[in-house]
Amino acid sequence: MRRTVLVLLALAAPANALPTMIRLGYVNCAACHVAPQGGGLLNAYGRSIDEAQSLRAGEYQPTTNAVIRALSWGGRITEDLRFVGQEQVSTSTNAPVLGLFRGRFMYRNATELGRSLRVSATLVGENESAARPALVYEPAVRPTQVYVTSALVSWRARSGAGSNLEFSAGRDQLPSGVNLPDLAIYVRSRNRLGYYDAPTQIKMFWWGKRYHVNPYFFGPAGNERSGFHETGGGTLAEFDVLGHGRTVAGVNALHGTSAKLDRTMVGPYARLGFGKWGVFAEHDITTRTPNQAGGSSTFRQDASYAQVFWAAREWLVAGVAGERLTVQSPYRESLVAGGFQLTSRLSPQFTLAISTRIQHNQLNGRTSPAFTLQLAMKTPQ
Amino acid sequence: MTKHFAPFVCLFASAIASGADIAVEGGAASFVVSTSVPAISVKGKTTAMHAHARVQQNADGLQLEQIEASIPVKSILTGMSIRDEHMRRYIFTTADGKTPDLRFEAAAAACSTSICQVTGTLAIRGVGRPFSIPLKLRGDGATFHVAGDSTVRLSDYGIEQPSQFGVKTSNDIQLHLEFTAKEAPAAIASGGRK
Secondary structure, three states, X not given: OHHHHHHHHOOOOOOOOOHHHHHHOEOOHHHOEOOOOOOOOEOHHHHHHHHHOOOOOOOOOOOOOHHHHHHOOOOOXXXXXXXXXXXXXXXXXXXXXXXXXXXXXXXXXXXXXXXXXXXXXXXXXXXXXXOOOOOOOOOOOOOOOEEEEEEEEEEEOOOOOOOOEEEEEEEOOOOOOOOOOOOOOHHXXXXXXXXOOOOEEEEEEEEOOOEEEEEEEEEOOOOOOOOOOOEEXXXXXXXXXXXXXXXXXXXXXXXXXXXXXXXXXXXXXXXXXXXXXXXXXXXXEEEEEEOOOOOOOOEEEEEEEEEXXXXXXXXXXXXXXXXXXXXXXXXXXXXXXXXXXXXXXEEOOEEEEEEEEEXXXXXXXXXXXXXXXXXXXXXXX | OOOOHHHHHHHOHHHHHOOEEEEEEEEEEEEEEEEOOOOEEEEEEEEEEEEEEEEEEEOOEEEEEEEEEEEOHHHOEOOOHHHHHHHHHHHHOOOOOOOOOEXXXXXXXXXXXXXXXXXXXXXXXXXXXXXXXXXXXXXXXXXXXXXXXXEEEHHHHOOOOOEEOOEEEOOEEEEEEEEEEEEOHHHHHHOOOO
């Protein structure tokens, strides 16, 4: 029971990506992040935005320290250390209240080798794992206390701020629609987008003022359970509908196959920004077909997510989210969840967040609330 | 004359025929500028535009005269305070450290049906340059609803395109105006300025 509750309610939000920036006309992640998929290290412009969007709201000044410049190979190495500490209290109907502290360290590095080539990696260590739910038809990958969530070799067609074509190969999380950092939401946790899902892949990013196209092919990461080493491909494509940088609609579609299970996912989504507030919405339809002799036939999963967020201050963002998950027989599930979160970016180095989430199982009537306090710290890049 | 424009003219025909003052308080003006990075464009907005003009009805339609408009620089916001500071510093501040209001003046503008082509002088940093904007008018009882789009080139004012860590704004700023013009109170009382 303890394990089930923790797995279902784990709010493993690394809080390192800000899709809420759609409210200010940032249509995709490539403007501020080293990797166009988003999350992880920031480029120089992103660091200035990070500083501007904090309570400190100061001017970002790149270091002029000679030692640090030398250590960063004249600016070619971007790196930081990050710590995310989470205190979580959760319970469930007829279950005791559980408290859990999860600490996670990350070392992130991106090194430029010449004008267009970049190697990057993220090494993570943690005291408590937060695997996605272990399902009968799709077991979670094996978590380890130290692992590499991302290791990529990337080539950008031309260097500089105006570049808009990149190829990457290695292991990483697969592209996702709304691209929220909260890995516990159904659209992620039920579509193999958990913290330990880092398939081997090759992907392309091509983006412009109104579009972003991201085809990808993937193979097993190596940490999957026997028979679930998945191979496949997909494409994420999005478009700024009204052309004002604040109305992005897209779809992420993929097909994967493994010895025991095939799955096909189609997930339309939208990111909308209206100045101080905005909306995220995603609906993923996943069909799974077991490949075992005598196994069950194809069944469908629907995972929906919607959030309304409001930036009371540039550094203080509140959000209310609702979710729904349904899975057809023979693995029937019907879950709804709702939550509130408040994120305060005290400085580029410190982010404090509180969140609540209540999940209700409509089949067995079990309700599972959770409260999480999270502090994220990172060294200056 | 369009069906939208007609009611306004009918209601105020007597006042307008002899000339009436119209005023704008709290009009909205917004801008969009693209940057060297495809995913970034900067938007700004103010709802503090003030304007007034004298309007007359003649045989050819409406005639606007003595058009003046101003926007306080501090009222223009982009949603990010640091970016607002940069905008004021790099775009609107004069060499001697002042930030004069944006000002527009035009002697006259002729209107055909529901569009007025307004040509005059737009001053940024106190430096005036020719500026033209077509304004679409829609009459609604005692008021005009007005909207228009135009472009301002920073280079026309000798302003360098701001750049922040490799992200450089375009030279062309797309402007959008949207406001409601009403007959000025003094004009209503006097039946129009003579």
